[in-house]
Amino acid sequence: MINITFPDGAVRQYEPGVSALDIAKSISEGLARKVLAAKVNGQVIDATRPITTDATLQLLTWVDTDGKATMWHSSAHLMAEALEALYPGVKFGIGPAIETGFYYDIDLGGRAIGDEDLKKIEAKMQELAKQNSSFTRKDVSKADALAYFTEKNDEYKLELINDLQDGTITFYSQGNFTDLCRGPHIPGTGAIKAIKLMSIAGAYWRGNEKNKMLTRIYGVTFPSQKELDEYLTLLEEAKKRDHRKLGKELELFTFSENVGLGLPLWLPKGAMLRERLVQFLQRAQIESGYLPVVTPHIGNKKLYVTSGHYEKYGKDSFQPIHTPEEGEEFMLKPMNCPHHCEIYKSSPKSYKDLPVRFAEFGTVYRYEQHGELHGLTRVRGFTQDDAHLFCRPDQVKEEFIKVIDLVLHVFKSLNFTDYTAQISLRDQEDRSKYIGTDENWNLAEQAIIESAAEKGLKTVVEYGEAAFYGPKLDFMVKDALGRKWQLGTIQVDYNLPERFELEYIGADNLKHRPVMIHRAPFGSLERFIAVLIEHCAGKFPLWLTPTQVKILPISDKFLPYAEKVAGLLKNAEIRAEIDERSEKIGKKIREAELAKIPYMLVIGEKEANEELVSVRRQAKGDLGAMDIPAFVSLVQEEVVNRKPFE
C-alpha cells in the first residue's frame, strides 16, 4: 500500500497504481465528476495516471487555476479534433491554454475561414464533447512520432518533434484525434459543457514574423452554460467601460491625425481630471520629502550615449533633431533620469544630504510601433509621474519601503484594492544582457525582496523580467472587472550612477557612489487615467470628477437663483455648472445622468423661495431638499475622504 497525503494533512492508504480519479471516486462520485487533473508531489498530471509511490495529492477542479488550464488545453485538442473532421488535411501548430481560454494555430492550406465557420466548429465540438471520449496518453519513440506526422504531412509538428529528446515524447488521443502533447489532460471531453469560439487572428509560426502566418482560433470553454453566459456578460461590461469610448463620451481626450499618431490631446474636462491627479500626488510627494524639479523636453544625444539608452534603444527612438548652425544632435527625451542625474551633479553632495528625491511630471516621447498604439494605454508621448531617489547603499531598503507606502497610498485613494507586487529579477541562465556587476545586482535584488516581504505585499517573482539596468518591482492591479494592469513601478538602478559618475562624500571623507531608485506610482498619467476610467466605468470619485454638480433650473425664471447657488458653491471650491437651456427638467436630468455627473441640483419655485436645493444623486435618484450649507458639507465630506463614487 502507498500513503497519499491530502492538502489538509490527512493521509490515506491505497493500492499502488491507483489514479487520482480512483481516489476521488473513493471519496465521492460527485467529487470524481469534477476532477479535471491532479497535482501529485507538486506536479500537475492527468487524473487518470497511476500513482505508484507515497505522494502528496491535490485534486484539481474548475476552481483551481491549474484545473482550468488543463480543461482549456484539452479544449484546444477538442477543437483540433473538430477541425480535422471538418477540414481534412488541416495542419496544426501549437494549441495551448492561455489566461482565459485557449487557442490553436492551424494551417488550412490557404483556405480562409470566417465567423460562420466558427459556429460550425463550435457545433462539431459540442457533438464530440457529448461523446465524452477519454484522453489517453502514450509514450512514443522519436522515430515513431516523426513517422506519424510525416504520414499526416504536418511539417509544424515535425519541427516541434525534431527539437524534442527521444524518450520524452508523448501523444495524447481522444476520439479519432491524436496530437503531440506533453499533457496533462482532463479525463474525458464530457467535462466541457459550454463552448465559445471567440475570434480568428493571424499569428506567425513560433511567433517569428519571418515565418509563415498561421490562422489562430481563440476559444473558451466552461463546465456550464451559466458560467459561459457570465463570462460573456463580463466582456460586454468591459466593452462598455473601454476608456477610448468613455474618453470620447465624457470629452476627456481625443487624437488627431494632424497632430500625430499616439499623441493624445487632452480636452478641458480630461485636463482638469489629470491636473487633480497631479496635484494629489505632488502634495503627497512633497510631504514625503520629494523636491520638484523641471527639465526640458529635449536633451543632447550625448546624454543618452552616456546613459547607455542610445545604444540600446537609439534605433527605435524618434531620431535626433539638429541645431541648424552647429549640427548638434538633440533627442526628444525618452526618459527623465539622465536629466535628473545632471541635476544631482550640479552641486557636490555629502552623505548628510542623502537621500535626495527629485520629482517631475516629465513628458517623454518614445517611438512605439504603429500596431502597438492603443488608446491612452500605449502612446508615443506621455507624462511619467517620475522621481529619482539618490541614496546611500545603506538607505536603499528604507527608501524602497517609503516608496511602497506612497504607492499604496495612491492605490487606496483611488480605490484599487486588489493588487500584487511582481518582482522582476535577472534571467538565471543568461546574464549577458544586463549592465552592472553581479555584486550590485545581488544587493538590489535582496533589497526589493526584503522590502516587499516587510510590507506584507502579495508577491510573484519573475526571473528574466528585469530591466537591463536593474531589478524592479511592479504593481499589478486588478480592476473592478478583475482584469490585471501593470501600474506603479519601482526600479533599483546601480548603473546610471556609475555611468554619470555620481558621487557623494562619505563620513570617511572619501568619494562614494550613490544608488538610484526610479519610481512612478501611476506609471504614466495617460495609462493610469485609462485604467482609472475603466476601473470606475467613467464614474470618477467626487474629488476627481471634472464637473461635480450640475444645477438644473426648472424654468428660466429660476436662473437668477441658480446663479446665486453656483456662486456659493464656487466659493466653497465646488465645481458646479448650470444647465441654462430652456429644456424640460426631465431632459436636463437625463443628460446629466448620462454624463455621469455625481450631483444634480433641481431648482424651482420652492427652492428659490426657501433658499434650498433639491439634491439628486447620479444613478440613485432624489435625495430630497436641503439648505445650501448642508449640501456644501455633504460634498466636502465626500471630497476630503476621497470616497469612491458609490
Add this chain to the structure above:
RNA sequence: GCUGUUGUAGCUCAGGGGUAGAGCACUUCCUUGGUAAGGAAGAGGUCGAGAGUUCAAUUCUCUUCAACAGCUCCA
C-alpha cells in the same frame, strides 16, 4: 513593423455604378414645463486620401493613410 477587418454628417450607424440617408447632437422659433428624451423648422457630408476601369465611381480595382483585432516589441 507583420496579418486580417473596417473607414459615409460632431456622435452612432443604414445604403449602394447614375454626384447620399436615419437617430442623437447643433441653430432658430414656439413652449416655462417638478426628477431619465415637449414641438416645429433649419443647417450640416469632395462618402478617409490618391490613381485606375467606366459615358458615369461614394459604390468596382490598385495604392496609400488611419482605426480596430491579433502577432512581434515595450527604457
